[in-house]
Amino acid sequence: MATAASTTDSSARHPEWQYLDLMREIWENGSERRDRTGVGTRSVFGTMLRFDLVNGRMPLLTTKRVYWKTATREMLWFLTGDTNIRELCKQNVQIWTDWPLDKYRRETGEEISRDDFSKRIVEEEPFAARWGELGPVYGKQWVDWPTYQYQPDGSYRRGPGINQVAEVVDSLRNNPGSRRHIIEGWNVAQLDGMALPPCHKTYQFHVADGRLNCALYQRSCDVALGLPFNLWSAALLQRMIAQQTDLEPGEFVWMGGDTHLYLNHTDLVEQQLAREPVGKPTLTIAREPDTIFDYAIDDFVVENYEPQGALKAPIAV
Incomplete structure (x- = not known):
């Protein structure tokens, strides 16, 4: 099992080193394989990163500029159920x-x-x-998971959709000790209709000592381009749900299945691995809306973020 562990005391290191260690491990030791896009990747399987969100901290990378407002707009779009x-x-x-x-x-x-x-x-x-x-991608599954009701004649009729996000918020408020606080995107029956099957597929939430923890399992992860957005977005969702349930943000745990770098990302990888993390960016949520679905882009304020220059690479479609 590949991890982003370090030989030094991780508590004394900037949390972003986990990401850089993972990138270096994949680039130097990953298995080179052909993939759906035809570009080719270096890949490892079974990875984990952990971030403490105490005092407004966020997994916002500083070794390159991450356009967190773009990622935030996408997350807010998911919550509308739009496709x-x-x-x-x-x-x-x-x-x-x-x-x-x-x-x-x-x-x-x-x-x-x-x-x-x-x-x-x-x-x-x-x-x-x-x-x-795009077909029934993330937001559709999150807030309107389709159900079907069996009829006496043997047919099925469409039932009411399930709003998983609303149900998780409700269950965290009323049954915080449950082990079923899950938002799932992998609807097997509808994968063929999606422009891209969900990569960040399963979110599970856990309450301990008044803190809300979140674990995200991502089946497939483009570490150079996708993961910086995924880390921010998942931690943002965790922060929003924590606010809505009167809990303090706790630990965010990211777990990757096929964790890879594309072979045409050489310049980005080598430039980013030559940099060192700086600063501790924080997020403040300026207001508490009535529901998890009522946040707006202006509600989010990032401070102490002075990233190094942007790094670009082609996306594999």
Whole structure:
């Protein structure tokens, strides 16, 4: 089992070293393999990172700039249950644009640029309805998991959707000792309809001594591009739920299955591994909305964040 452990006392080290140690372990010792995208990866299996969220701390990387507002907008979008990229594109959030863009290019043969495609998604509602749909991805499963009711004639009728997020908030308030505080994205029956099956698939919450802990299991993880966003987003969700349930944020535990670096990310990896973490960024939530679904981007204030320069690499679709 691969871990991001260090030979030195981890309590004395900046928590970001866990991420850098993991990146170095994959790059130097990972198994080189072919993958769905055709790009190729170096991969290890079964990894873990742990972060204490006490005093507003967040796993926000400083060895490169992480666009935390973009990741936050995506998380707020998940909580709406929306599955069309139009609302994201309106906010110039292009995290999901490449998948529908790739489908559009394949099916029409038109080599449209991403900027022009996103512009059409925003300006043309029929175009967005046809080409901006992602299928039943994260938000749909989180707040409207489909149910089916068996009928006397042997058929099934669609039942009411399950809002997993609301149910977890309710169960944390009323039954904090439960071992069933889970938000699950891996709906086997609907995977084929998704633009991308969920990578950060299972969130479990745990209450101890008035602190809310969260464990995220991620089946597949792009460490260079995806993981910095995943760490921030999951810890953000944990902080929001903690506020809604009158608990203090506790430990965030991230667990990875296939944890990999793409072979075309060499420049990014080598530049980032040459840097050292600096500072301790913190998050303040400026207000407490009535529900977990009522947060807005202006509610989140990050302080003490002075990251080193941005590092870019191509995304594998």
